Amino acid sequence: MSAVIEKLEQLAERDAVLAPLARSYAAALRLLSSLSGTAIAVLLDSADRLTSGAVPLLHGRTIAADLGALRQLAGETTALLVRDGIPEASTLYEAVARDRLALLELVQAAVCADQASLERLAAATPAADQLVAVLGSVLAIPVLAGLARNSAPVSPTHWRAGYCPVCAAWPTLAEFRGLERERWLRCGRCGSGWRFPHQECPFCGNSDHRRLGYFAEEGKQDSQRVEICQECRGYVKTFATLGPWSQGEILLHDLTTVELDLVAAERDYRRPGGLGYPLAVQIVARDLAA
Structure with a gap:
């Protein structure tokens, strides 16, 4: 993991356009690798079922996430965005620092690709919708990666x-x-x-x-x-x-x-937007979960 993080940092140094995402990914991976076996998120119900048909493993699940770790990553990510001169990044940084952005709601919206919720959260900050969505996607990486690693594999x-x-x-x-x-x-x-x-x-x-x-x-x-x-x-x-x-x-x-x-x-080809399945999950604070 450390070698990839280093390569992302090197990419950020030589490419100013890709720098914000490269550094944000590096921060998410660094957090993921620093947990030393302690998951940033866990499923509150059983993870051993294999879904039938085409229903993803996380659909309908409740996820308990480490809010402290998410705050740490959100602070680091927004500080990096400010450093890279991203417009309105300072507004988002202040919202995170002053705890005015509901991070659990943001991660849930990002995981579910809930555009309406992302826009609502951005309006409350206020910061650009796209910037808030980027932060949400970065925060979702260690949450989803941790769940994928610690859940029963889908064959x-x-x-x-x-x-x-x-x-x-x-x-x-x-x-x-x-x-x-x-x-x-x-x-x-x-x-x-x-x-x-x-x-x-x-x-x-x-x-x-x-x-x-x-x-x-x-x-x-x-x-x-x-x-x-x-x-x-x-x-x-x-x-x-x-x-x-x-x-x-x-x-x-x-x-x-x-x-x-x-x-x-x-050539007029594109990646589809959103998700392939209308995912529904609920994310709660791990320390408050029963």
């Missing part, structure tokens, strides 16, 4: 949806693993991975090879490509790997290949 052989079997997010990227080049979709929010068929769009399920394709830099098509679907105009960045990447590596590779996102956008 990839029993999961057929294109969204994450734990937190319902659309895949951040895909891996072609090993010599067999098995296709695995990976979630950047919680770090989960699940097998998914070749020649099938994870977003709309299209499996007509005539409406699927990819583009890649010349000579790199076997190691790095962008897989596209002409039905829904979705895309997923795909990389050849020897084995599964860590969550930090997922976030790092997503940031360092942003040029592929720009090319995809120029």
Whole structure:
């Protein structure tokens, strides 16, 4: 984890545009790695059930989160945003410092991709909606990653949806693993991975090879490509790997290949917004949980 954090910090030093996200991800991963086995969040009900159909593991669950750890991460993240000169970051920093931002509500809204709640929280700060949403997504990373690591694993052989079997997010990227080049979709929010068929769009399920394709830099098509679907105009960045990447590596590779996102956008392909499933969770303070 420390090597990835260092690479994120180095990326922030050489790329001013990516610096705010790179440093924020580094802060979230640093907190996650410093907990020494103590989870920042736990499920208050049993985590050993495998959901049937396409229902993510966290749907309908109550999560108890360490509010002190979230305050620490929120303070560090907003201070970094101020340092990087992000407009209105100082307003958000003051709201966090003076405890005027309901962090548990923010994390819950981010986990559920509840846009209305995110806008309400931003209005109460006040700070830009997008800035509050970024803070929420950063705070959600250690919460979701901790839950994914400490919950009973969802067997990839029993999961057929294109969204994450734990937190319902659309895949951040895909891996072609090993010599067999098995296709695995990976979630950047919680770090989960699940097998998914070749020649099938994870977003709309299209499996007509005539409406699927990819583009890649010349000579790199076997190691790095962008897989596209002409039905829904979705895309997923795909990389050849020897084995599964860590969550930090997922976030790092997503940031360092942003040029592929720009090319995809120029060709009118996009990542879907929101979640793949209407996730509903409740987040409460861990020290107040029964």
